[in-house]
Amino acid sequence: MSRCPHTLNYHAMAPHPVVELTSEASWNLIEDRFTPYGKETLAKLVYFLQDEILPSVKLAHAQLPKDPVQRWKTVIPVIEELKVKARKLGLWNLFLSKTHYPEHGVPLTNVEYAVMAEILGRGGHLASEAVNCSAPDTGNMEVIARYGSPEQQKKWLVPLLNGEIRSAFAMTERFVSSSDARNIKTSIKREGDEIVINGHKWWISGAGDPRTKLHLVMGKSDPDNANVYQQQSVVIVPADAPGVKIIRPMEIFGYDDAPEGHCEVIYENVRVPVGNLVLGWGRGFEIIQGRLGPGRIHHCMRSIGAASRALDLMIERVTDPTRNTFDKFLYQHGTVVAEIARSRAEIESARLLVMSAALQIDKQRAKGALKEIGIAKFVVPAMACGVVDRAMQAYGAEGLSQDQELASMFAQLRTLRLADGPDEVHIQQVGQRELKRAPGLHKRAAELKEKEFAVLSKAGIKAHL
Amino acid sequence: MSRCPHTLNYHAMAPHPVVELTSEASWNLIEDRFTPYGKETLAKLVYFLQDEILPSVKLAHAQLPKDPVQRWKTVIPVIEELKVKARKLGLWNLFLSKTHYPEHGVPLTNVEYAVMAEILGRGGHLASEAVNCSAPDTGNMEVIARYGSPEQQKKWLVPLLNGEIRSAFAMTERFVSSSDARNIKTSIKREGDEIVINGHKWWISGAGDPRTKLHLVMGKSDPDNANVYQQQSVVIVPADAPGVKIIRPMEIFGYDDAPEGHCEVIYENVRVPVGNLVLGWGRGFEIIQGRLGPGRIHHCMRSIGAASRALDLMIERVTDPTRNTFDKFLYQHGTVVAEIARSRAEIESARLLVMSAALQIDKQRAKGALKEIGIAKFVVPAMACGVVDRAMQAYGAEGLSQDQELASMFAQLRTLRLADGPDEVHIQQVGQRELKRAPGLHKRAAELKEKEFAVLSKAGIKAHL
Amino acid sequence: MSRCPHTLNYHAMAPHPVVELTSEASWNLIEDRFTPYGKETLAKLVYFLQDEILPSVKLAHAQLPKDPVQRWKTVIPVIEELKVKARKLGLWNLFLSKTHYPEHGVPLTNVEYAVMAEILGRGGHLASEAVNCSAPDTGNMEVIARYGSPEQQKKWLVPLLNGEIRSAFAMTERFVSSSDARNIKTSIKREGDEIVINGHKWWISGAGDPRTKLHLVMGKSDPDNANVYQQQSVVIVPADAPGVKIIRPMEIFGYDDAPEGHCEVIYENVRVPVGNLVLGWGRGFEIIQGRLGPGRIHHCMRSIGAASRALDLMIERVTDPTRNTFDKFLYQHGTVVAEIARSRAEIESARLLVMSAALQIDKQRAKGALKEIGIAKFVVPAMACGVVDRAMQAYGAEGLSQDQELASMFAQLRTLRLADGPDEVHIQQVGQRELKRAPGLHKRAAELKEKEFAVLSKAGIKAHL
Amino acid sequence: MSRCPHTLNYHAMAPHPVVELTSEASWNLIEDRFTPYGKETLAKLVYFLQDEILPSVKLAHAQLPKDPVQRWKTVIPVIEELKVKARKLGLWNLFLSKTHYPEHGVPLTNVEYAVMAEILGRGGHLASEAVNCSAPDTGNMEVIARYGSPEQQKKWLVPLLNGEIRSAFAMTERFVSSSDARNIKTSIKREGDEIVINGHKWWISGAGDPRTKLHLVMGKSDPDNANVYQQQSVVIVPADAPGVKIIRPMEIFGYDDAPEGHCEVIYENVRVPVGNLVLGWGRGFEIIQGRLGPGRIHHCMRSIGAASRALDLMIERVTDPTRNTFDKFLYQHGTVVAEIARSRAEIESARLLVMSAALQIDKQRAKGALKEIGIAKFVVPAMACGVVDRAMQAYGAEGLSQDQELASMFAQLRTLRLADGPDEVHIQQVGQRELKRAPGLHKRAAELKEKEFAVLSKAGIKAHL
Secondary structure (H helix, E strand, O other): OOHHHHOOOOHOOOOOOHHHHOHHHHHHHHHHHOHHHHHHHHHHHHHHHHHHHHHHHHHHHHOOOOOHHHHHHOOOOOHHHHHHHHHOOOOOOOOOOOOOOOOOEEEEHHHHHHHHHHHHHHHHHHHHOOOOOOOOOHHHHHHHHOOHHHHHHHHHHHHHHOOOOEEEEEEEOOOOOOOOOHHHOOOEEEEEEEEEEEEEEEEEEOOOOOOEEEEEEEEEEEEEOOOHOEEEEEEEEEOOOOEEEEEOOOOOOOOOOOOOEEEEEEEEEEEEHHHHHHHOOOOHHHHHHHHHHHHHHHHHHHHHHHHHHHHHHHHHOOOOOHOOOOOOOOHOOOOHHHHHHHHHHHHHHHHHHHHHHHHHHHHHHHHHHHHHHHHHHHHHHHHHHHHHHHHHHHHHHHHOOOOHHHHHHHHHHHHHHOOOOOOOHHHHHHHHHHOOHHHHHHHHHHHHHHHHHHHHHHOOOOOOO | OOOOHHHHHHHHOOOHHHHHHOOHHHHHHHHHHHHHHHHHHHHHHHHHHHHHHHHHHHHHHHOOOOOOOOOOOOHHHHHHHHHHHHOOOOOOOOOOOOOOOOOEEOOOHHHHHHHHHHHHHHHHHHHHHHHOOOOOHHHHHHHHHHHHHHHHHHHHHHHOOOOOOEEEEEEEEOOOOOOOHHHHHOEEEEOOEEEEEEEEEEEEOOOOOEEEEOOOEEEOOOOOOOOOOOEEEEEEEEEOOOOOEEEEEEEOOOOOOOOOOOOEEEEEEEEEEEEEOOOOOOOOOHHHHHHHHHHHHHHHHHHHHHHHHHHHHHHHHHHHHHEOOEOHHHHHHHOOHHHHHHHHHHHHHHHHHHHHHHHHHHHHHHHHHHHHHHHHHHHHHHHHHHHHHHHHHHHHHHHHHOOOOOOHHHHHHHHOOOOOOOOHHHHHHHHHHHHOOOOHHHHHHHHHHHHHHHHHHHHHOOOOO | OOOHHHOOHHHHHOHHHHHHHHOHHHHHHHHHHHHHHHHHHHHHHHHHHHHHHHHHHHHHHHHHOOOOOHHOOOOOOHHHHHHHHHHOOOOOOOOOOOOOOOOOOEOOOOOHHHHHHHHHHHHHHHHHHHHHOOOOOOHHHHHHHOOOHOOOOHHHHHHHHOOOOOOEEEEOOOOOOOOHHHHHEEEEEEEEOOEEEEEEEEEEOOOOOOEEEEEEEEEEEEOOOOOOOOOOOEEEEEEOOOOOOEEEEEEEEOEEOOOOOEEEOOOOOEEEHHHHHHOOOOOOOHHHHHHHHHHHHHHHHHHHHHHHHHHHHHHHHHOOOOEEEEEOOOOHOOOOHHHHHHHHHHHHHHHHHHHHHHHHHHHHHHHHHHHHHHHHHHHHHHHHHHHHHHHHHHHHHHHHOOOOOOHHHEEEEEEEEHHOOOOHHHHHHHEEEEEEEEHHHHHHHHHHHHHHHHHHHHHOOOOOO | OOOOOOHHOOHOOOOOOHHHHHHHHHHHHHHHHHHHHHHHHHHHHHHHHHHHHHHHHHHHHOOOOOOOOHHOOOOOHHHHHHHHHHHHHOOOOOOOOOOOOOOEEEOOOOOHHHHHHHHHHHOHHHHHHHOOOOOOHHHHHHHHHHOOOHHHHHHHHHHHHHOOOEEEEEEEEOOOOOOOOOOOOEEEEEEEEEEEEEEEEEEEEEEOOOOOEEEEEEEEEEOOOOOHOOOOEEEEOOOOOOEEEEEEEOEEOOOOOOOOOOEEEEEEEEEEEEHHEEEOOOOHHHHHHHHHHHHHHHHHHHHHHHHHHHHHHHHHHHOOHHHEOEEHHHOOOOHHHHHHHHHHHHHHHHHHHHHHHHHHHHOOOHHHHHHHHHHHHHHHHHEEEEEEHHHHHHHHHHHHHHOOOOOHHHHHHHHOOOOOHHHHHHHHHHHHHHHHOOHHHHHHHHHHHHHHHHHHOOOOOOOOO
C-alpha cells in the first residue's frame, strides 16, 4: 500500500487536514466519537478533495456541451474517472451507515459522515457524485435497501450502489402545493398484474441524466382511504418505460444543472409489473417519511462546507494585493472584517447545531432528533446563503458570474430553503414542539409561586398579589 | 385623437391608475409637483405597461433563440414593434429632462420621471427598452448630449435618441478593482490624427447586441499626470472598428441577458479619428461623474417597481385557493402576513427616500443631493432583493425557475448592489458625510453645557462634573 | 416685541435651524405646505428647545427628590417656569389643530405639527410638557374638546388647555389582555343620579402627579350588549374622589418616571355625578378609537427626534479626541461609520413615512390614513430603539447610565412598541389590508394572461401551459 | 445522609432535570465528559435552584429597603441563609477548577462548570451569590489564588472563599476609554514602605456593598516604561482605607443594583503597605489578561440560562388562557410561534458555541481558545438580549416592569455587550484572526490552480485565463 499516501496514519499527517478545513474546536468536540476507520476515511477524503476533485471542477464544466440538446445526452468523462479512483480508495457510499443498513452500509456513524459531508460540500455536486453520495440517489438507495424486495434490490440497488446507474425521485407535482404531501394527485392503479401510473410531476432531479434508469414515483393508489396517510404508494418506474415523457428542464436562477437537471415529467399510462410496488399498497407516506430524516442533515453539512469554502474565497479576495482600492486592501475598508467575523461565527455555530443533530440521530434515530433536525434545516441553508452573499459582494460583479463558483453555490443553497419542506414549515414545527412544554412550565410555575408564597409568609412579608 | 384612450384626462380615469400601482400617500406627497403634461404622460405609461408591455414579455422571451450562437444575432421583433407604438404615444426618452438638456429633452422633472421609472420597473428590461429609456443608452445619450461635439451628436446621439441604434459604456476592467476608477489601465494614446486604444474590459453591457454601433471607452491618456483625476479620457469607438473583440458573454447567476449581454471585450490596437475624443483630453473622470448621478435614482425607482411587482405576485400566490396546504390558504400560515406587511413598509419608505432624492436633484442638482442619492443607493436594491426573496419563498421552487419572473428579477437587483459602486462605498460615503457634522455638534454641545451650568448655578445647584 | 428674538423673520435666520435639526431634503419635500405662521412657530420652537429646554433638563432632574415618597408630591419648579415662557411665545397646545378643533385649536396642520413633534422629541418629556403637548393630556383634551359637554369643557378642558392641571387616562387593566379592548372588566353602573365605578387598572400615566385632577375612566356599562363595541362607556372621575386608590407606581426598566408615573390604580365604589359621563352610554369604544389616530403619529415623530438626538450624541462621541483607543478615533474602528450611515438612512426614511402619514391625515383624516399610520407605528419606535442602542454601545457603560440620556430614552421608546397596540397588532393589520388587494390582483392577472395568450397566438407561438 | 434528597443517585432522578433545563441534544454531546462528581453536583444544583433559590428571589427583593441611603447599608438576610445551605450541600466555589487551582479548587472542568453556570443564569444574581460564584469575587479570587502572596491569600483569599467578605475590582476609569487598558491614568507610586494610590474610577462593581473589604486597584506604576504593557500594577486596597471615597452609584437603565452597585470611586492619596502589591511591579497587564479568559465564558453561559428562562416565561405567557385576545391564545397570533422557534434555535446554537469554547479551554487553556471565546463573547449576550426582548414584547407593558424579571434581565445582559471589551472589539479580533489564514489560503489556491491547469491540459482543453 506504500503507493497510496492516503493510507498514512491519520495522526501523522501534518498539518492536521480536518482542522484546517473545519475547525479545531468542533473537531475536539467529536474526535473521540470517530473510530480509527472513520478517521482514516476522513483523512483520505480530505486529500481526495484537494488532489482530485477540486482540480477537476473546471474540466467537468468544460466537458459539458453548451448546445441545448447535447448537454442532456452527455456523461461527463472526468466524473466517471473520479468515481473509479474514489472507489479504489474506499471513498464510496459513505452516506449508508452499517448501523441502519447492515448488509450494504459502511461502518460510519451519522456524526462521522456529517463531518465528511462538510468536506464534500466544499467540492459541490462533483464531489458528492464522485464518491457516490449524491442526491437523489442516496435517498433512493436507502429506500430500496430498507423497503425493497430482494428482486428490486438485485435489479436496482446493486447497480446504484456500484455507481453504474442513477435514479430519480418523483414526488413534487405541478399545480399542486407539495409542501403538504397529501395534495398529491398522480394516480397509481392496479390493473391485473400491472400498475398503471398517470401524473404530472416537476422538479424531478436526475430525470434528465442519460444514466438514470429508474424513477421512484409517489402517487395515490387509494385516494378515498379515510386515513389520509394511507392513500399513497411508491412504485419503481423504469426510465425508459413507454409513457414517461421528459417535458423540459426546470431552471434555477438561469441554471439548468445539466445533465442531471430538475425536469418536468409526465407519466401517461405508464405500465409496470406489480412487482415494482415498493413495500406495499398504501405505504407511500411511511416511505417518504423514512427517506427524509438523515438526508436533511447531510444537506445541511454540505451547506456548511459550501459556506466555509465561500468564506475562504472571501478572505482570499479581500487580502489580494492586486485588488487594492484607494491604497488599501479590501479588508481595510468598512465592515469587511466584521462580516468575516460574523460569517465565521455563523458557520461555527451552524456546524455545532448539525453535529449535535447527527449525534442525536445516532443515539435516538431520526425520530428522537426531530427538534434538532428541524432547527438545522431552517437555520443552516439560510445562514449559508448569507455567507455566500457576502462573499459575492466582496468579489464584485465577478462574484455573480461563471468565473466564480459563488453564484451557482448560492442558487443551490437557495433551493435548500425550499427542498424537503420550506423553512417556514420547519420553523412552525419547532415552535409547536416548544409549545408542548407549556403544561410542564405552568406546573412548575405554580409550584414556584407556592414556595415563594411560603418563603415570604415565613419572613412575615405580605406578597403583592 | 379620439382613437387613443391615452389622451383622456388623467383625473377622469377610474380607478386611479397610479395610486393603484404606487401608493396613494406617496402620490399625495408629490402630485402637485406634476405638470398636466407629466400627469398625462404618466397615465399613458401606466396603460401602455398594462396593455402592451406586460402581455409581450413571454413573446419577447420566445423570440430569443436558445442556440448559444443565434441568440446573440437576434433583434427581438416585438421589442421593435413596441418601440414604434411607444414613440407614437409620446412615451419616448422620458429620462432626458428638458431642464438639463433643453434641445433634446422632454419637459419632465426628476420627480416626475422617478414615478415613471417605478412603473417601468414593473415591466423589467422590456419596458425600459420599449420607451428608449434603458441603460446603458440613457447614460450614454446624456454624455453625448452634454459633452459631445456637434459632429458626435449628429452621428451618434440622433440615432440613439431615435432608438435606431444601441450603445455600450466600457469602463470596468478585468483584473482591476474598478470601484476605484483610478485603477483603470486601458491605454488611450494619440498617434497623429488617430487615437489608439488598447485595453481589456468586461461587464460591458450592450456589447453583445447586434444593434450596438458604438462603445464609449474610458481609459488612461495621461497616466503620469500628478492629478489622478486628469489621467483619464473617454473616446467613442465604433462597435465594428478593427481590433474590437467580443470575447464572451459574462453570466449573472445563470443568465446571459442575450442579446444585450454583459461582455468581456478586448480592444487591441483599435484606431479611431481624434474627433472621437469626448469633451477633451484628461476629462474622463469629469464625464463619468456627471454620468452617474440621476441614473442611480432611476435604477432605484425601477427597483422599487420590481419590488412592488414581486409583492403583488406574492399576494396573488398566498391568496390562491388552489395553493392551500393543510386546509389553509398560504397566507394563514406562519409569518406570511407579517412578511407582506414588512415588505409593504419597506417599499413605501424606500419610495419616499428616492422621491425625496429626486426632488433634491431637481432643487439642488445631483451635487446637492449626494447624501440622498447615496442613501437610496445602498438602501433600495438591498431592500428589493429582500422583498423578491420573500416572494420567491412563497412560490416554492417555481419561484426560482423560469416560470416566474422572480429569480431573474433577483439576479438583476443583485447586480445593482454592485453597479455604480458597491453598497459598501455608498455606506462609507454617507457615514463620512455625517461625521462632517461633528464640529457643529461639538460647538452646540459646548454651548449647551455652558447654558446648563448657568441654569444650575442660578438655581443654587452644584453640577456634578 | 423687539425684546424677543423669536419673532425674527424665519427666513432671515442663519444657519437654517430646521434643516440643521431635521434634514434639508425632507424639509424641501414639505416646506411649501407650511404657512408663514407655521414656519414662524417652528423657528421659535427650535430656539426655545436650544435656549431654554435642553439647558434645563439637568435642573429638572435635580429638582426631583430621590426620596421614594417625596418625589411623588413634587411639582418641579423649572417646568412651571418653562410653561410660562412657552405660552408667552405662542408655543402652546400646538398639537390641537384648528381644522379639527375650531374653538380651541391652533392653526397648524398635522404635517406642520409633525415637524414640531420631531423637534420636541429631542427634548424628551420636559419639552412636550413645557409647551403643553404631553400625553396623556393631549389625547384627553382632544376627547373632551370633541365629545365633552359644555360643563365638562368648562370644568376640565379649560384648565387643561391652560396647563393648570393634568389628567390621566385609565384604560389598561391588570390581569387582562388589553390589546383587545373588549376584554376590559371595570364596571361602570348608573345608580340614580350617580355613576358607580369599580375596577382595577394599571399603567395609568399621570395618576401619580400631584397636579392631576381628573381620570378619564373606560369601563363596561353594558357588558351583555350583543354588540361588543357598545358595551363600554367613558366617565370623568375626579382624582380626589373617595375610592380612587393609587396602589403603586409601575416601573419601566428601573425608572418610575415620577412625579407623573404609570400607576396601578383601584377604583373602589367610586361615585360621580351622571353629568360626568362622556358623550353617552355605550360610546366608549367610539371615544377611544377617535383618541388614537393622530396621537400615534405624534409619538412617532417624537421618536424620530429622539433617534436624531441619539445619532448626534453618537457622532459627538466617536469624534471626541479624548476617547481615542489604540491611537484611533472611535469612528475609525470597525463598523462605526457604517452604523452611523445606516442610522441616518433609517431616520430619514422613517421621517418620510411619518410625514407622508401626517399629510394623508390632513387630506383624508385618520380613517383614510390607517395604512400609513399602521406602518409608521410598527416601523418607527423599533427603528428608534435600534439607533439609540447603537449610540449606547458607542458610549460604553456610560451610555447605559444616568450620565447620558440614552438609556432612559431607550426605555421610553421601548414602551412605544407596546403602547396603543403592540407592533404585532399593527403588522397584522397592515398585512391584512394588503391582502384585501388580492381580488383586484387576481382580476388583473387573469386579464394579463388573456392578453398574453392573444399576443403569443398572434405570433404563432403556442404558450407553454 | 438520608435527610438530603440531593445525594440521590443522579440517574435515578426523574424527569431528568438537566435535560429539562438545558437540552437533551447538547447534554448528549458532553455527558460523557462529566465525572460522577460532576453529575452529582449538577443534579444538586438543579434542585437547589428550584427549591431554594428561585422561591427566594422576591423575598430578597423585599428585604432590600427602598430608602436611597439604607439600601446601601443592608446585608440581605435570605442571601446569607442560602449561602449556608449551599455550602452544606457542596455547592460552593464551583467556578474554581482544581485543575488550575489545586489547593482551593473543586474537581470540575470548564465544561462541567459551564453547564452549571447556565443553571445559575436562570436564578440571576441571587443564584450566583448563593453558591459564592458571583463576579467580581470570582475573578478576584482567581487573581489572589494564582498571583497572591501567602499573606495576601491568608488575609483576603480565605474569607473570600468562605463567603465571609466581598471584593471589588477597580479598573475602569472615568473620562478614559478603558476598552484600551493602556489609557489608564490612576497613579500607583511607592513611597518608602507604602504604596500611594490616586485615581478616579467608576463602574466599580461591589464597591457599594457593606461586606466588601478589599478593592483590587489597577493603575500605572511606571507610566514612562517603553513597554506599554509593563506600566501597570495591581494593588490590594482595603475598602476602609482613608482616601477611598465612594462618590455615587452608577445606574444601568434605572437600576442601581444595590447593595452591590457599580460605584464611582475616587482614591485620594490612599496609602497601603508595599506587601499589598500583587505579583510584582509592572505586572498589572499580565494579571488582568489572566483574569478575563474563562470568566467571559461563565458570563456567556449565565446569559444562556437567562435567555432560556426568558423563553420559558414567553411560552408560559403565550399559552396562558387568561391572556387570550380576539378569541385566540397569544401564540395563535402573527409571528409568535416563529419567534419562539427562532429563540430556541438561537439558544441551542449559542449553548453549543460556549460548550465548544469551554472544552477548548479545558484542552488548550484560555490562550488556545481565543477564537472560540471571542465568538461566544460577541454572539451570546446580543442573542440573549434579543430573546429577552421578544419575551418582553409577549408580556406587554408588564414585561418592562418590576413585576417580571425580564427588564432587569435585559439590563444585565445589555451590560455584557460592553463588559470585558465591547462586542466590536471581539468582532474585530475574530475577524483579524481569520485574516491570518490568508497566506495559507493563497498558497492552497495557487496549488489548486496549478493542478487544475494540469488536468485541463492533459484533457487537451485550453483554460480560459
